[in-house]
Amino acid sequence: MRAAAQAYERILTVLPTDAQVLDLYGTALYQLGSAAAGRPYLVASLRQRPLHGPVWNHLGVIDRALHDDNAADIAFRRSALLDPGKMEPLVNLAATAGDRGDPESGLLLNRRSRMASPESSDVALRQGVLLCQAHRPQDAIPFLLAAWRRDPGNGEVALNLSRANTELGHLSAARRPVMAVIALAPGTHEFYGSLATTHDPRLSTDRDILWAKAATVLRPLDAGSWLNLCAECYRDSRIDEAYRAARRTLTLDPTSDMGMRNLSAAALNRFELALARALAQRVLILRPGDADAECVLSEIEFRIGDARKAWALHEARIRREVHRPRLNLPPPWQGPGTETGPVLVATEQGVGDEITFLSCLAEIYDGITRPVVIEVDERLVHLVGRSFPNAAVVPRQLVPGDGRGQYLDYRALAERYGLRHHVLSGSLPYILNRDRDQPLERCGYLQTDLQRVTHWRKWLSGLGEGPKVGVVWRTVQLTRFRARFHCTIDELFPVFHTPGCTFINLMAGDTGAETARVKAATSAELRAPPGLDVWDGLDDLCALMQALDVVVAAWTANCAFAGAVGTPTIRLAQGFMHVSNGREFFFPNVYPVFDRHEAFDGAEAGRRAAAMLVRLISGADRR
Template sequence: MSRNLGSGISAAALATAQEAAGQGVLPGLRASQLGDSASADSIARLNREASAVQDPATIKLLNKAIIAVQRGEYALAEKTALKALKKNERAGPAWHVLAVAREKLGDFASSMHCYDAALKLLPNEAAVAGDLGRLAFRMEMPEIAAKLFMHFLNANPGSLEATNNLACALRDLNQESAAIDILKPAIQANPTQPVLWNTLGTVMCSLGEGRTAVTFFDEVLRLAPQFGKGLHNRAFARLDLGDVEGALADCDAGILVADSSEDLAAMSFARSTILLALGRVTEGWAAYGARLSTELGGVPNYQFPVPVWKKGEDLAGKGLLVVAEQGLGDEVMFANTLPDVAEALGPDGKLSILVERRLVPLFERSYPQANVAVHRTVAYQGHIYRDAPFIEDWSSIDRWVPMGSLLETLRPSVEAFPKRERFLTPDPERVAHWKKVLEDAPPGPKVGLLWKSLKLNAERARLFSPFELWEPVLKTPGVSFINLQYGDCDEEIAYARDQLGVEIWTPPGIDLKQDLDDVAALSCALDLVIGFSNATINLAGACGAPIWMLTGAASWTRLGSDHSPWYPQCRCFIAPDYDDWRPIMADVAGALAEFAK
């Protein structure tokens, strides 16, 4: 398993990771990857690699490049490593130094290719695999990272770095049991290592076992009271248990001891959502600007030729470009402010809106006075950029604003949310079409179901109940269940049919992932939509469909209330924690039985 490792970093895999970037960022758990490609140990390894090169001129350049890395002069290290490669393009150490330099310069995509080249050329490539694995993990490619960490661990049995990093990757692959299996003996042999306890705590959080996770994070902080990631992670475990005040205290303490700009950005973003969860809405929105920090993975650099709108600037008569941001559900939810924006611009103003491609028809119908276009998000040299290639004439646009930045001004409190029937308008002809189609479904009230998100990595998975726990809901008599779940859901539908004797009827002639305008119409043709917070239930709520939303105790989007301010017709079922979804499913089943009478 040596030379073939290089082929694991395919262009397709890299493209997939880049495509996922810019699609939203969650203020989530902070796993601790051990090791640093420019540490003292790494510098010593680079020197050993360089000493094995035969050509004196190349060795001289490599030594100069390594010294530059040691001094933190990464641009010089890059330039010098390129000179060495010009002399000998098969010099593995030169590729390794170039990879380190470009990683430190933030050019992650190119750095990955350089590590890959070094991996193929160096005779002892296990340590390079460790460096490349950390970078793959950072670029949200856990499957590749796990492969590389396993190779590193096989070459270095007992390595805490390899063990910890492999566990982190396995956790992100939803392989929590495997992560626990490698962490337990490592902790038994090294019980005073806080990083191992921290990683185990994140695994427990992913399993929804918040109480156990808090115990492990307590141990982290007993061993290392100033361990910022441990404080940050305990904050999230406390959120899972509904202890929002305790979460804020931990987050504030973590910010004071953050040991990197990336950690500080993540904690600052997390703090804003905790404030919102506490109902401190004005403070929360003021702090919510932290979500735009490019230190957070997946946050784009916005590229527009006009100034950004600042809070307090008058909008009357202006041309404003509102740019949707984060994930698809956020693009829909944050559109709650658009009617107010249109009113503030007035008859002489001009509204332009950038949204994800699938949302364009819906937004065009909802805001016929606006220019609706598609935003483009691209990855280049390890960075994410968002622009507006389909806007050719900028002369009528005075300012641009990320959609979420309007909330501080227009939604400073829960009471400021209007009791508006809808803020997106479904196609009335398609609503009528789907009402007709639904006549072919089993008899009874037509209830749409949503039970998961398309992106169910370890961290998001805990926000959704296992499908088996839907049994009491699905066995509610007299209800016709309609599938609204996008993505691969054949397994769950077969389980409901074969194990529970319940048919979840899938509407014909619709792509539930791509045809979002039609999904909106279908949702409004139903009697009720039930599910966890994902893109579709936000779409249904924005269009005025009756929805029941299942949420966690500290879900920040409720803004400290017991309901959804965004969708006045929404009924929330609130789980006390993520340890056990059975009570909330029993509540939904009871309410549905009443609804179906």
């Protein structure tokens, strides 16, 4: 293509006004990555032949690449009028509709192309892309597969097929087309980053990061490749490598707001808080209201600044792209006394966060003058309903058929209960409006099933004398990033050496190898509660926790459950969101092993937890 462009350039020195050569040269410059340089030649060609439809289509393609959707739309429509039998302008018009955020209009435009050229790979590709933009990846897959069969090795098809499969969680299928394109064109750097982002984070290995690094080798001066490498390293918990990649990004593109955000996040994890704060503030100068930057600032304020300011910045999470879209919500609630009708407390994040944030609702519940509807994970409905007896407790309002739970729709709920206001559970601390030196004092707001508590106390008493200590040492979904904040089982051996204790396994999943390792090293046996489903039986799990003397828990939902039922709990991390020191901000019976300004260290966490456990079972720290 470069040789062709050079040939056209030489011809133009002889025939500077030849419309066809001007079109060819401008199009060649665009294909070489210089859309802005190629555009004037197409405009010059159209001055010679203003009624030539294909050139208008080429101009529209260039305008679309330059993100001038209005100009592209005009050019494509003019091309379609001049060449009504051609499908390319219609396909491109459909694409610009998708670019504008109106994929439904694009699908209507693409219907005519599908009727005219049902076997076209371009038409099938466009249909698949528009369906993905309309959040219908399952419907997009057949069209993208058809385009792949008709044009195997097409890079654009491969990328979109990979993205659709990734969206659906079909990660092996997502990798295959991208790997095929890499095999055909190993020097095409864009595909390496796509491949790196399709693996399951729970199964990530050192090999996966090499794909992102390969792109930086192929294009060492491409800021985007270094940006992608930073993101991959960060996700795989290579914080120092992510830090260096982000610095390289900003060296190549000093105005990259994404590079600043990534460097700020890496600096935060390296406890370089002043640098992290300065970078996040700089992003907000470039992009006022940037949600990701405000969330980073909230984390910094939680650690070293003003907690009230941190909770205000925390509200930015609702605007982040990763936040679940919510349809048909009533207006926001401003706090007790402002309600004019029923209030919805909407679900947010995981079950542990829900239980933690609902502790704030327990503080202000009596001041709410209208009915309350609480939305929670289905596994929590009975437990939360028992704890807030006058409230209506409902399961998450997930869109039917959306297996990944990406959207929630409140139309039916609003009509059923006449909802007038809403508040996300994660916004309750902001409404509560307390600083870090004003923690919650209510101990054990969750009301468990007393019959099940009696059942578990009877089972525990049958295990012998001495304190009964529940243990959760890691999350079930332990990614490489999360592993940075969890002890290994070996690091908790000091806890299991505590004399006189009977240890209860509160972990979900297969932990046979780890419990055997504990027994071999410490002689302690981790007892499994008979008949308890730790993952789905959360009501019963909380009843067991209330029957225990102490819980030792990693940064997991189970730590929140233990705190919410009032059991003395040792948290193998800093306090929730780094808000407080010495005791958990939300639960006075939860004791973090680290202060908010301290970095996590697994071995030190095990040693401190063992010392805390001795004090708790002796009654020295009971409150």
